Amino acid sequence: MKRTILLSLLATTALAAATACAARPITVKGSDTMVILGQRWAEKYMNANPGQVIMVTGGGSGTGIAALINGTTEICQASRAMKQDEKLKLRDRYQTMGVEIPVAKDGLTVYVHSSNELKELTVVQLRDIYRGTTTNWKQVGGKDATIILYGRENSSGTYGYFKEHVLGGRDFSARVQTLPGTAAVVNAVSKDPNGIGFGGAAYAKGVRDVAMKKDATSAAVLPTAAAVHDGSYPLARHLYFYLRKQPAGDTKKFVDWILSADGQKLASDVGYFPLK
Amino acid sequence: MPGPSPRTAALIPRRNAATAGPGTAIHEEEALKHRLLAVTATLLWFAHPGASHAQEGAASDTGAVTRQELNGLLEGLNEQLQVLQADTDKLKKFKFSGYVQARTEFSEASNDSVKVSGSPAVISSPNATRFFIRRARLKMTYDSSPLSQAVVYFDGGADRTLRLLEAYVTLLDPWTPNHDHQLTLGQFNVPFGWEIERSSSVRELPERSRAENVQFSGERDRGAKLESQWTPKLKTTLAVLNGGGVNSTDFPATDPTRGKDVTGRVRWSQGAWDAAVSGYRGRQVTALTGPDVLTDKTRLGVDAQGFWTLPSAGGGSIRGEFYSGHEVNANALRDSIAAPTSTNPNRLLKSGVNGQHLATDMLGWYVMAVQNLGDRFQAVVRYDTYDPNVDVDHDQFERLGFGLNAFYDGFTRITVSYDAITTDAPAGPGRFTDPHDNLWTIQLQHKF
Numbered sequence: 103m104k105r106t107i108l109l110s111l112l113a114t115t116a117l118a119a120a121t122a123c124a125a126r127p128i129t130v131k132g133s134d135t136m137v138i139l140g141q142r143w144a145e146k147y148m149n150a151n152p153g154q155v156i157m158v159t160g161g162g163s164g165t166g167i168a169a170l171i172n173g174t175t176e177i178c179q180a181s182r183a184m185k186q187d188e189k190l191k192l193r194d195r196y197q198t199m200g201v202e203i204p205v206a207k208d209g210l211t212v213y214v215h216s217s218n219e220l221k222e223l224t225v226v227q228l229r230d231i232y233r234g235t236t237t238n239w240k241q242v243g244g245k246d247a248t249i250i251l252y253g254r255e256n257s258s259g260t261y262g263y264f265k266e267h268v269l270g271g272r273d274f275s276a277r278v279q280t281l282p283g284t285a286a287v288v289n290a291v292s293k294d295p296n297g298i299g300f301g302g303a304a305y306a307k308g309v310r311d312v313a314m315k316k317d318a319t320s321a322a323v324l325p326t327a328a329a330v331h332d333g334s335y336p337l338a339r340h341l342y343f344y345l346r347k348q349p350a351g352d353t354k355k356f357v358d359w360i361l362s363a364d365g366q367k368l369a370s371d372v373g374y375f376p377l378k
Numbered sequence: 379m380p381g382p383s384p385r386t387a388a389l390i391p392r393r394n395a396a397t398a399g400p401g402t403a404i405h406e407e408e409a410l411k412h413r414l415l416a417v418t419a420t421l422l423w424f425a426h427p428g429a430s431h432a433q434e435g436a437a438s439d440t441g442a443v444t445r446q447e448l449n450g451l452l453e454g455l456n457e458q459l460q461v462l463q464a465d466t467d468k469l470k471k472f473k474f475s476g477y478v479q480a481r482t483e484f485s486e487a488s489n490d491s492v493k494v495s496g497s498p499a500v501i502s503s504p505n506a507t508r509f510f511i512r513r514a515r516l517k518m519t520y521d522s523s524p525l526s527q528a529v530v531y532f533d534g535g536a537d538r539t540l541r542l543l544e545a546y547v548t549l550l551d552p553w554t555p556n557h558d559h560q561l562t563l564g565q566f567n568v569p570f571g572w573e574i575e576r577s578s579s580v581r582e583l584p585e586r587s588r589a590e591n592v593q594f595s596g597e598r599d600r601g602a603k604l605e606s607q608w609t610p611k612l613k614t615t616l617a618v619l620n621g622g623g624v625n626s627t628d629f630p631a632t633d634p635t636r637g638k639d640v641t642g643r644v645r646w647s648q649g650a651w652d653a654a655v656s657g658y659r660g661r662q663v664t665a666l667t668g669p670d671v672l673t674d675k676t677r678l679g680v681d682a683q684g685f686w687t688l689p690s691a692g693g694g695s696i697r698g699e700f701y702s703g704h705e706v707n708a709n710a711l712r713d714s715i716a717a718p719t720s721t722n723p724n725r726l727l728k729s730g731v732n733g734q735h736l737a738t739d740m741l742g743w744y745v746m747a748v749q750n751l752g753d754r755f756q757a758v759v760r761y762d763t764y765d766p767n768v769d770v771d772h773d774q775f776e777r778l779g780f781g782l783n784a785f786y787d788g789f790t791r792i793t794v795s796y797d798a799i800t801t802d803a804p805a806g807p808g809r810f811t812d813p814h815d816n817l818w819t820i821q822l823q824h825k826f
């Protein structure tokens with residue numbers, strides 16, 4: 103009996119120790135908005151640090167947070183803040199609410215087709231469009247045509263940010279065509295003269311950005327670096343890294359480099375905005 | 379603004395890896411999407427003006443594929459992708475989750491009994507070791523709309539039958555952005571205490587405390603529940619229940635007390651610490667030959683948890699929970715009721731016994747500490763005690779438990795635990811002894 107127990111314990115410990123001792127690269131998973139940025143950061147850092155392996159995958163902020171909770175990624179990239187229930191799930195497993203590190207800024211950009219003459223929208227007008235109460239471009243000063251809505255899946259942080267900050271937490275119209283990534287949204291809008299979409303600023307090519315107004319009396323602002331930094335662009339947001347605990351060792355070196363002037367410059371080169 | 383060209387952006391597959399390793403797991407559905415996106419992206423590249431000029435040139439030479447044909451093919455694929463997306467969106471309303479706990483237990487002595495399942499413990503005949511499935515659970519959730527949800531939850535672990543564990547419908551309020559108020563009707567966890575609201579799949583030791591096991595056997599009941607998240611930190615839950623619970627002999631018959639039990643819970647989640655108070659009030663029937671005995675069932679619970687992080691090791695926590703109450707006591711039933719026999723099939727109170735004395739004041743509590751040791755290991759220690767009748771001695775249950783969790787991957791963990799149990803068993807007139815009922819448990823859990 104005792105021998106059986108002892109053998110079982112040894113086998114269990116050996117199995118777990120074997121998994122713990124295996125060399126692991128730094129894994130980064132999450133936001134599709136940030137996947138290009140994460141890839142560029144990883145590529146440049148790996149070039150400067152031969153031997154260091156960094157794996158970057160997308161899937162959406164929600165997917166990244168789930169991976170952080172179940173332990174399949176070390177760093178989660180998220181284009182929205184973690185929700186309370188997600189933090190509690192993380193705490194259930196790791197006894198910690200996690201560590202949030204802002205790594206860059208973004209201006210959530212509203213795209214329309216290049217032929218669309220609409221120049222600006224208020225946040226309320228945008229909300230009404232995506233809630234489905236405004237259905238024709240004419241209602242917001244555009245042409246007489248039905249608005250075709252493109253959006254993201256609910257695992258996307260951009261979806262979550264838009265829902266919270268534009269829709270006030272309310273649900274999207276059932277008419278929204280959900281697409282699997284910001285690139286797909288941009289692609290759809292670029293082909294659809296009546297389309298509208300939203301996503302990260304770095305993706306806005308082949309479509310036209312719509313200037314946003316906080317309310318009817320404020321100035322219309324495009325998502326430029328200056329407007330994102332001074333807060334005049336109403337849909338400016340932070341992009342985050344989430345970790346289970348304070349980074350240490352190779353992970354800390356990678357995070358420190360991202361927050362350095364070199365890392366922040368690369369964020370700017372890719373089309374996002376540095377923290378400062 | 380500098381950035382990737384739209385063509386580059388379109389070509390970057392979603393969920394692709396910069397340097398994805400061979401172990402990167404991709405869901406089958408995602409893999410299918412990847413294939414479609416890859417085909418779409420390839421065709422987009424061909425449709426690119428530069429690339430397509432070359433193709434047109436080739437087409438004029440060979441009569442092979444024209445740009446128009448490629449565009450038509452692309453549009454066709456896009457339509458197929460949209461249909462696939464619509465179907466996928468429907469399927470996404472179904473969410474399946476669950477876990478399996480396969481376990482083996484080793485008793486302290488070869489002639490000892492082993493707890494094999496259930497709460498409170500169901501003791502097998504003497505059996506030194508045993509393999510069994512403690513829990514095998516499958517939950518299906520259907521998010522039909524943002525305002526309602528249905529859940530069906532099965533357990534097939536304890537024996538050879540498939541048991542309905544939970545089944546309920548939840549209405550989410552339409553007047554708050556985050557649906558902060560939810561009304562649930564059906565069979566669900568009784569909203570009382572920290573242990574019950576935490577899934578067995580995340581608990582650090584294999585079983586809940588003894589006090590919880592006895593008071594809330596099965597943890598679930600049928601009724602209606604109103605949950606309100608007043609602020610991100612303050613949550614209240616109020617429920618009206620049949621009162622018997624899923625493991626009572628009456629279940630799922632109609633409420634034997636013909637009166638509903640009421641329970642409520644107020645929880646404050648600060649983050650670094652949480653605290654909550656729970657209350658329960660109801661009635662309990664003891665069936666006898668002749669008039670049944672109706673007694674009060676009241677419970678009060680207080681729980682608190684504190685969390686910390688050690689730089690090198692990771693997160694840790696200390697938790698405590700206190701239960702007190704007044705309810706029917708199994709020992710009192712045994713001592714006060716004359717059990718039916720073949721010659722006298724009546725079930726009656728013994729002579730001179732007051733039926734109200736079947737219910738006694740109880741007390742139970744536990745304190746436990748958990749410390750993560752890196753991301754893959756976790757050490758646990760817990761002391762728990764339960765006294766079903768605070769007015770008599772030698773009926774207390776005490777347990778000191780130790781555990782080690784090793785997380786094999788994101789879904790599977792191995793738990794090794796040891797319970798040192800202290801109880802008083804009669805050993806002659808005025809003498810008591812602690813039975814040899816300490817327990818080793820090894821459990822493999824996979825959660826999906």
